[in-house]
Amino acid sequence: MSHLQTFRVLPDIPEALSFLEVLSRNIWWCWQYDAVELFRRIDPRLWDGCGRNPILFLTYIPQKRLEELAADKSFLSHQERVRSQFQKLACAGRGDNGSLPARRYAVAYFSMEFGIHESIPLFAGGLGILAGDHLKAASDMDLPLVGVGLLYRQGYFRQFLDQDGWQQEEYPETDIYQLPIEKAKDARGDDLYVSVAGPDGDITAAVWRLNVGCVPLYLLDSNVSVNPREIRDITSKLYIGEEKMRIAQEMLLGIGGMRALAALDIHPAVCHMNEGHSAFSSLERIAQIRENHHVDLKTALEIIPRTTVFTTHTPVSAGNEEFPVELIRPYLVPLEERIGATADEILSWGQAQGAPPDSPISMFVLGAHMARYCNGVSELHGQVARRMWTHVWPEVPEYEIPISHVTNGVHIPSFLSRELALLFERYIGPEWHHHPSNPGNIRRVDDIYEEEVWRAHVMCRARLIRTCRKLMMRQYKRRNAPKEMLRDAELVLDQDIMTIAFARRFATYKRANLLLQDPERFEALLTDKNRPVQFIFAGKAHPRDHEGKELIKRLVQFARKSEIRNRIVFIEDYDIHVARFLVQGADVWLNTPRRPLEACGTSGMKAAINGVLNCSILDGWWCEGYAENRGWKIGSGEEYVDPAYQDAVESQALFNVLEEEVVPCFYDRKNGDIPVRWVKMMKNSMKMGMGIFCSHRMVAEYNGRFYDPAREHLFELLSEGASRARKLAAQRKKVNALWGDIRIQPPIQETEGPFRVGEKLHMTTLVDLGDLAPEDVTVELFYGLVQSADRVMSGKAKKMEMLEAHGGGRYLYACDITCRVSGRYGFTARVLPAGDAWARFQPGLLLWA
Structure with missing residues (x-):
């Protein structure tokens, strides 16, 4: 029917039981045994029949039963125990968007899916469960973190088998009024909407909020009346198979998600991209950093990677998403002015160095290009990921490729x-x-x-x-x-x-x-x-x-x-x-x-x-x-x-x-x-x-290794009018312009061998830096046990010190190494840009002797 208007009738909860409604609106209850039992003891069969969804459950409890519970001292005592636990949370008093000052400079955790509880169908499998566990652990630890995702009206499919055992799929519509979500509000107190310009017109999305204990999860929903049907369907299903719709989903998640946070006055100090689906968030973040801090693109590109975490979950090349440039370009043209780059330049950020301009856009490459902190999800996966992506860092030894690992954990x-x-x-x-x-x-x-x-x-x-x-x-x-x-x-x-x-x-x-x-x-x-x-x-x-x-x-x-x-x-x-x-x-x-x-x-x-x-x-x-x-x-x-x-x-x-x-x-x-x-x-x-x-160990590791350093980088880079970031940008520009003039000679072993364990070798190499100065680069001796004629096993890098200036841009570098383990060794020397880990291994800026 067209022009249908609606109204809603809520259960008449007695005042003595009013906390049940409060509890049902924060999914915190789902990992608290006492809270689950509080709902279950009301009517175990009805609880199970309602899919353990407290909002739906409360609407089906007979009024007579509610009145009985309001006078039941045992039940009220149980409720008070749960209420006490809930109020002990540092976040329990935070009721609306305006009461999140500690999260203005939070970690923004982007994920295509969140598996928090079976009654909230926003997940497909392990990636989503991990994301849900990440939010729960962050809540337990009172970490300043917010989640960003999409609100799917059908979610992932329900599975049924036919008589022969062949899988059938059904996509039931989710009644969003049975979910513990509420409309997010803008600064004026109005319902919040954001838009992303797409090839078929603006994609407008409502923003909803779901409370995961102390952590707000913001969900974007394109099923709003101002959108035509095809745009409303963008957030209909999780992982839509059609490529054009999938790109629209990921643009809405990344670009729309960042715009939603900005409208909520949440300016994340750190962005964590859980898989490449949300890599487009970095593009909007560049624009926001430029606008908010009045910096140019080169300066923004020094800030964004140093404050971004990218977690990859896919150990097979074919499983990593790639999209045709012609489908991506229409989304980038409207961003050109705000980002300060042409669509072609932005597209190149998602392509390996040297790839043809029409090469597909890799969401991994885009994510890695925008994140200093890149990790796999187990020790073995870190090794596999480094091996998979050697072509992105072609001159870097496999074990030095800047992909580490943080092994997953469960809540x-x-x-x-x-x-x-x-x-x-x-x-x-x-x-x-x-x-x-x-x-x-x-x-x-x-x-x-x-x-x-x-x-x-x-x-x-x-x-x-x-x-x-x-x-x-x-x-x-x-x-x-x-x-x-x-x-x-x-x-x-x-x-x-x-x-x-x-x-x-x-x-x-x-x-x-x-x-x-x-x-x-x-x-x-x-x-x-x-x-x-x-x-x-x-x-x-x-x-x-x-x-x-x-x-x-x-x-x-x-x-x-x-x-x-x-x-x-x-x-x-x-x-x-x-x-x-x-x-x-x-x-x-x-x-x-x-x-x-x-x-x-x-x-x-x-x-x-x-x-x-x-x-x-x-x-x-x-x-x-x-x-x-x-x-x-x-x-x-x-x-x-x-x-x-x-x-x-x-x-x-x-x-x-x-x-x-x-x-x-x-x-x-x-x-x-x-x-x-x-x-x-x-x-x-x-x-x-x-x-x-356990997820507490996992989140603590992300916080200690990535979030805290990234947050410190942000404040350091933006201080004094972003002077530090501007200096880094100027330094990178100088090094990029002059890198091709560097020459490094093979290192010379100044001491005759063979050697005994414990003895030292003195090594020197002559480097022609052209117009660059010694402080612009790092010269290293690279050595290790030889595996074959041209391969070193797990090589080590030893920084060489500038010994003499020979004039004309030529410098003599030297270092000593100690023979600690017997065997046959190989060695060479190399030049890298000076600076932190992000500056050191930029693709194309590594020169071997």
């Missing part, structure tokens, strides 16, 4: 079982979750009795089995399955059998079919009478990934065999809610990616904190997490050229480790006692998760 209170949380409160202390990685807290895990740990886990496994039966019944009913199949669904799985879970995105490289490489051996594992095993599979394939869908279909059809159908199930529509049951209740978390294609993978971390033992390929985070006393490895971290051969070898390795190590350990019980060795491994797994792989 422990969001995923820890209630049973273990109670044990932690009793043995570690009621405030343990505020500092989960505190070494003292971790040591106290050893004080928990093994029997109590096992009993808690048995309860979690039983709950998982009941949930799987319920979900399988729902799946079969939806397909109108016959009664016999419904009866079978009621009896799937066994509460006392070792349970292995495989739950993740069904991309082919994750190899959900590795067990099906040997179906007879797999079946024997499932049907062993003495030591039986059961499997739970879950996960979605991308709608356009037909190979991934084929994997699901093959698994489902294998699971229908009469001999095993009660020992293997596939759970549809994997989401945070289902994941919570799996990571809390499984015995083993199985992970079989084709190394090194998994950047990190965080589901195994969520399992680990619950004492679920990981059995995984040594890829992603497990390279750092694996130890014999807390899980198992499949293979020894080999990498293969032939994928088929790799699958065949590692399939056998998987069966071997399950049959010879995992299953015997689980069933190793003397006189019917608990599996003592298994439980000790569970406790080690929990300690590992708390200490190394």
